[in-house]
Amino acid sequence: MNRLLISRLSVGLAICILLTSPVAVALSPSGQDEPDQPEALDRLNGRWKLDWNQSDSLGPAMKALEVPWLVRQMAGVIAIQIAIEVAPDDCETCSPSLRIRSKNPIKNTSRVVTLDGVARPFTDVMGNDSMDLFSWHPQFGMQMVRERVLNSGKSAKILERRTVTDDLSTMISTMTVWVEGEERASVRRILSKVDH
Numbered sequence: 001m002n003r004l005l006i007s008r009l010s011v012g013l014a015i016c017i018l019l020t021s022p023v024a025v026a027l028s029p030s031g032q033d034e035p036d037q038p039e040a041l042d043r044l045n046g047r048w049k050l051d052w053n054q055s056d057s058l059g060p061a062m063k064a065l066e067v068p069w070l071v072r073q074m075a076g077v078i079a080i081q082i083a084i085e086v087a088p089d090d091c092e093t094c095s096p097s098l099r100i101r102s103k104n105p106i107k108n109t110s111r112v113v114t115l116d117g118v119a120r121p122f123t124d125v126m127g128n129d130s131m132d133l134f135s136w137h138p139q140f141g142m143q144m145v146r147e148r149v150l151n152s153g154k155s156a157k158i159l160e161r162r163t164v165t166d167d168l169s170t171m172i173s174t175m176t177v178w179v180e181g182e183e184r185a186s187v188r189r190i191l192s193k194v195d196h
Helices: 002-020 037-042 061-063 069-074
Strands: 046-050 081-086 096-101 107-114 118-121 130-139 142-150 156-166 170-179 180-194
Touching: 061 069, 061 170, 061 180, 107 130
Parallel strands: none
Antiparallel strands: 046 081, 046 180, 081 096, 096 107, 118 130, 130 142, 142 156, 156 170, 170 180
16 A cells, blocks of 8 residues: 555656646747737636646656656656746836646645746755756747756756647647757647636
8 A cells, every 4th residue: 555655656746847847838929920928928827737638648758857667657647737827027127937836636836937047946846956947938938948967867958848829728838858968858748728
């Protein structure tokens, strides 16, 4: 019984790390002029649920990041919801920020990220240290870059970009993982908005 509980906790924590820690959100480009940043960000407010059936397997990314085999095999069974709240724009010269909350059966988390392109230290729920950089890019909208050292001592880099469909009902995430400068995995995930 204890082994089953520990396995489920490990799976939940690994999935949380891959799905919610490196959260960055972008808007799909339109044929019109790019919306200004605060207006575009406001479109992201709400709760998003990961659609495991339409998403690629996380297996290749988890393997590249040295997540244990048993945890990789159990991925895809835990319901994940992400809530995004754009912080009010109280300062004309300040960079915008987002509050990102993750809800799942194992552990709920909350994080505020600033979209200023400055790398900051971060420790995930499993104790992994990284440097995370969130920024706004005219072509990609928002993106996140995470750099960390794996248990083997190898350096890893994760780039995550997300786009929201024109009808605002679906978020498409692309996460690319490099280890020692070599691309090891690219994973596409689909999240559906659960409050319209």
